[in-house]
Amino acid sequence: MFEGLVSTIEFQLSLLLFVALAGYLIASKINQSAIVWEILVGIVIGPSLLGLITYTESVQSFAQVGAVVLLFVVGLEFKIKDIFNVKYGIIALIGVIIPWIGGFFLANFFGFDFISSVFVGT
Missing domain, CATH: 1.20.1280 (Monooxygenase)
Structure with a gap:
């Protein structure tokens, strides 16, 4: 119907x-x-x-x-002054670096070569 x-x-x-x-x-x-x-x-x-x-x-x-x-x-x-706030910058940097390192080492653990591990980390 x-x-x-x-x-x-x-x-x-x-x-x-x-x-x-x-x-x-x-x-x-x-x-x-x-x-x-x-x-x-x-x-x-x-x-x-x-x-x-x-x-x-x-x-x-x-x-x-x-x-x-x-x-x-x-x-x-969006507030442009928040970009230049050190506290938010550190949080953003940690939010990028920790997953990259985790992906890189996880790819290395599974036997990927260096370039592939960098790509997975990215």
């Missing part, structure tokens, strides 16, 4: 907006990141579980617009 309705792009985009808003509201109520909840809701309604949304060209275009808006909002909230 509803198979024709579910396959229309209007229904899929409406459902997409509705569940994105629902994910945002749930996340804000429990003081969590909205992005994580929106990803979880997307997994549930996407082709992996319920299959209500199919990954068509229209949905792909909508997702790209959403990504652009998200990056724009991040740019608006």
Whole structure:
């Protein structure tokens, strides 16, 4: 009965907006990141579980617009003085160096050559 309705792009985009808003509201109520909840809701309604949304060209275009808006909002909230804050710089440096060292030594442990280990660490 509803198979024709579910396959229309209007229904899929409406459902997409509705569940994105629902994910945002749930996340804000429990003081969590909205992005994580929106990803979880997307997994549930996407082709992996319920299959209500199919990954068509229209949905792909909508997702790209959403990504652009998200990056724009991040740019608006970004404070340039935080880059030059030593505390944040050290945290960022540790966040890069520790995974690199771990990947490098793990690749060495499994017998990769030096160049391959550097690549895995990167």
